[in-house]
Amino acid sequence: MSDVMHNFELYQPDSIQGAADLLGEFDDAWIIAGAKDSLGWFKDRVIQPSVVVDIGGIAELTGIEETDDGGLYIGAMTTLTDVLENPLIRDRYPILSSSASQVASPQIRNAGSIGGNISQDTRCVYYRTGFPCYRAGGNTCYANTPTAMNRDHALFEVSRCVAVTPSDTAPAMVALGASMVIRRKGEDIEVPASEYFIGPEIDITRMTVLEHGDILLGIRLPADWANARHYFEKVADRNTWDFALVSITMVAKMAGNAIEDVAMVCGGVQCTPRRLTEVEDVVRGEVPGAEVETLVRRVASRGAQPLNFNHFKIPLMENLAARAVRSLA
Amino acid sequence: MDASGPYDPTLDYPEGPAIAEIAGGGDIKPWRPLHVTRRNFLRGVVCSGIVIGGSSYLFSAATPARADARGVERMMSLTVNGKTRHVDVAPNETLGYTVRYRLGLTGTKIGCNQAECGACTVMADGRTIYSCSTLTHRMRGKDIVTVEGIAAADGTLHPVQQAFIDELAPQCGFCTPGQVVAGVALLNANPNPTEEEARVAMSGNLCRCGAYEHYLRGVMKAAREV
Numbered sequence A: 001m002s003d004v005m006h007n008f009e010l011y012q013p014d015s016i017q018g019a020a021d022l023l024g025e026f027d028d029a030w031i032i033a034g035a036k037d038s039l040g041w042f043k044d045r046v047i048q049p050s051v052v053v054d055i056g057g058i059a060e061l062t063g064i065e066e067t068d069d070g071g072l073y074i075g076a077m078t079t080l081t082d083v084l085e086n087p088l089i090r091d092r093y094p095i096l097s098s099s100a101s102q103v104a105s106p107q108i109r110n111a112g113s114i115g116g117n118i119s120q121d122t123r124c125v126y127y128r129t130g131f132p133c134y135r136a137g138g139n140t141c142y143a144n145t146p147t148a149m150n151r152d153h154a155l156f157e158v159s160r161c162v163a164v165t166p167s168d169t170a171p172a173m174v175a176l177g178a179s180m181v182i183r184r185k186g187e188d189i190e191v192p193a194s195e196y197f198i199g200p201e202i203d204i205t206r207m208t209v210l211e212h213g214d215i216l217l218g219i220r221l222p223a224d225w226a227n228a229r230h231y232f233e234k235v236a237d238r239n240t241w242d243f244a245l246v247s248i249t250m251v252a253k254m255a256g257n258a259i260e261d262v263a264m265v266c267g268g269v270q271c272t273p274r275r276l277t278e279v280e281d282v283v284r285g286e287v288p289g290a291e292v293e294t295l296v297r298r299v300a301s302r303g304a305q306p307l308n309f310n311h312f313k314i315p316l317m318e319n320l321a322a323r324a325v326r327s328l329a
Numbered sequence B: 001m002d003a004s005g006p007y008d009p010t011l012d013y014p015e016g017p018a019i020a021e022i023a024g025g026g027d028i029k030p031w032r033p034l035h036v037t038r039r040n041f042l043r044g045v046v047c048s049g050i051v052i053g054g055s056s057y058l059f060s061a062a063t064p065a066r067a068d069a070r071g072v073e074r075m076m077s078l079t080v081n082g083k084t085r086h087v088d089v090a091p092n093e094t095l096g097y098t099v100r101y102r103l104g105l106t107g108t109k110i111g112c113n114q115a116e117c118g119a120c121t122v123m124a125d126g127r128t129i130y131s132c133s134t135l136t137h138r139m140r141g142k143d144i145v146t147v148e149g150i151a152a153a154d155g156t157l158h159p160v161q162q163a164f165i166d167e168l169a170p171q172c173g174f175c176t177p178g179q180v181v182a183g184v185a186l187l188n189a190n191p192n193p194t195e196e197e198a199r200v201a202m203s204g205n206l207c208r209c210g211a212y213e214h215y216l217r218g219v220m221k222a223a224r225e226v
Ligand SMILES: Cc1cc2nc3c(=O)[nH]c(=O)nc-3n(C[C@H](O)[C@H](O)[C@H](O)COP(=O)(O)OP(=O)(O)OC[C@H]3O[C@@H](n4cnc5c(N)ncnc54)[C@H](O)[C@@H]3O)c2cc1C
Pocket: A030, A031, A032, A033, A034, A035, A036, A037, A038, A039, A040, A055, A076, A077, A080, A102, A103, A104, A105, A108, A111, A112, A113, A114, A115, A116, A117, A118, A119, A120, A121, A166, A167, A168, A169, A210, A214, A215, A216, A217, A241, A242, A243, A244, B114, B115, B116
């Protein structure tokens, strides 16, 4: 149910320092960027922070620049539309344009930020509607029961919580070897994407390394995979609004007909984007074709532990991995 | 009474000239629930039986002044359909609420109120957004266009509006204001869209009546005309 939001004090600082000071001062201060994830929480009255810090007015957080090492830097507040339309990104990292173009709907992409997209919380229906589950600080999981609605939930790396990563762009960040620049207690730290997203075994109440008081400044994309071959495919119930049931993201470098190097990441099957290292090992050095695809199918979902209603994700994942490899032929 | 001064919710503005102005001179009857007299309000309550939900919805904006001077100031200027107005806006207020209930621009519809239908679509600096899921305070300095600001000042319909009529696009019409805004925003940015581009641009607008093909044909028809 969606309602009018609770009352809160709204701050619109115009500098990173100003935002950091407010976060330091108020224990329950909540950052909003595009606010597309946050207002859902507020309207459902599940999360009701008394202080909201709107970082939309901080000019430094917006924009896309080339870096000295030939890569790109994307400010956290840059909208998804600006990311997907940016000619440099289209050119060098088409995988990021195509994954950003599949997020939600045009209106949400016009307002939602790339930083918010990779920092958003999971969409487990129980958690989002206020059930006091493990992730909410309680002591049970409502999704992992024989009759629960767990069609959207995880196949891998489950630790009490079976929720999955909701972000369409997060797998691209992992595949491209991006790193997240974070202002923490006055210092800027850089965290690789593979460590930015965290699973329940590390902290069941968070999806990323961001702690209270941290501000994500931007994302650094190294040149490593620029202009490589890219593949992205998202399967959802509807093409608009719906989160991925499973998505596949791949970057690859070819040497003649053979796959020289590859990174493949799957979304929607685990709490974090899942790197398919076994698939990578199978295809590296091989020429794409029916034989390789058979092997890919065999290893893609190895280790999956399905719940009652998400078995379908296993063949889906295998087929998507095989299709990604086929695109290189 | 000086209707050009700051908006004061405690005053009873007789005709609401500002609304007609914002609406681009059209003949629009303002409906301003913040002006209901106490008696009218009670009558409404007796009839509707939703006193708690209803009153908290309409009057949640009447929260106390900000406690901290660094927080946003409630009085803000908002540019809607080319006219800048001073409005009293609560920190937790959405743009959909502000345009409908404070400015009386009820063309913008609230369907789902959670960024999932597009009935509330307006333009901000030329880009479509969901007004139900946008804090009004974020819109300071932005140029907002609602469906009331699409037709010409003399009432001539925009080609998109005319084409929707010609193509019999609206069925119940609830999604239509959002479809109009999405269609116009597309053609402003890209006067010659392919059908695929138009589909994507209109994809954030749900139509319960399922008139998608009609809206799409309307946009493509308008594109040939603008
Ligand atoms: C109907 C609907 C459908 C959606 N469909 C999809 C989909 O298909 N795919 C998808 O990927 N997403 C989807 N989303 C999720 C999401 O809202 C958007 O993807 C959007 O990009 C989130 O960005 P935002 O800036 O609006 O987030 P916000 O709500 O502003 O922020 C999200 C979270 O990140 C934190 N945060 C944001 N920026 C920073 C920062 N710079 N530093 C520290 N913390 C920060 C906030 O505190 C908050 O917790 C959907 C959302 C809705 C409402």
